Amino acid sequence: MVFMRSDPSLRDPDLQLHFTPVGYKLTPDELIVLKDPVVTAIPNVSRPESCGHLTLRNGSFRDPPRIFARLLDAESDVRALIAGCKYIRRIFAAPPLARHVIEELAPGKPEMTDADWEEFLRRESVTVFHPVGTCKMGADPTAVVDSTLRVHGIENLRVVDASIMPHLVSGNTNAPTMMIGERGADLILSGEGRKE
Structure with missing residues (x-):
């Protein structure tokens, strides 16, 4: 590499x-x-x-x-x-x-x-199958999820995968995606951002 x-x-x-x-x-x-x-x-x-x-x-x-x-x-x-x-x-x-x-x-x-x-x-040329960004995280009008991975406008629904990356990372997406999964699991288990 x-x-x-x-x-x-x-x-x-x-x-x-x-x-x-x-x-x-x-x-x-x-x-x-x-x-x-x-x-x-x-x-x-x-x-x-x-x-x-x-x-x-x-x-x-x-x-x-x-x-x-x-x-x-x-x-x-x-x-x-x-x-x-x-x-x-x-x-x-x-x-x-x-x-x-x-x-x-x-x-x-x-x-x-x-x-x-x-x-x-x-x-x-072909893709190396690392697409990201279809459900990007952010606060702007094009963002799909917020900083706690909750889908804007829908209660108790989160997206926890590489699609939340606003931009492609410079290297492979494997490790960052695992970290998104870890963070998402922590958010879900703690109930942070959840509406009852």
Whole structure:
């Protein structure tokens, strides 16, 4: 795992690079495992500016919502991912690792312009399934829950999961989501914010 800046002028890292000693390819429908020996290296934008949305499909709660991920809507996300891809290539070209590299499977084209990278990223990018923010916490008109995780306007209903995050955290969502669960359990057990 590497946290890095796509641009040295940035104050904080905006990319996370993942290195896995298993070859795989993610598609919108499946995870394809490749034959060894393969290392998978992928960049992801830590705080993407692209923002999706969801809507109800119809009036039935049994039907799944319509999800519009809108990946790579923001040009800044594309630029950051291009920088991440270039940095991954630099890592694999470094002398300690280069002698172990047999070939690059994807994109596999040695000379890549930024336009080539963008075309590759738009064709191959998928979400890493860490959506947040659909029931964000806050006091503004777009907030769904308050600071005690109670749904605004509905008594005795709380949302206790990653959807309450107003913004995506910079790293993985697992630990923060567990902490939200712990805090939610404490609030429920103590009765804080509960109306009788």
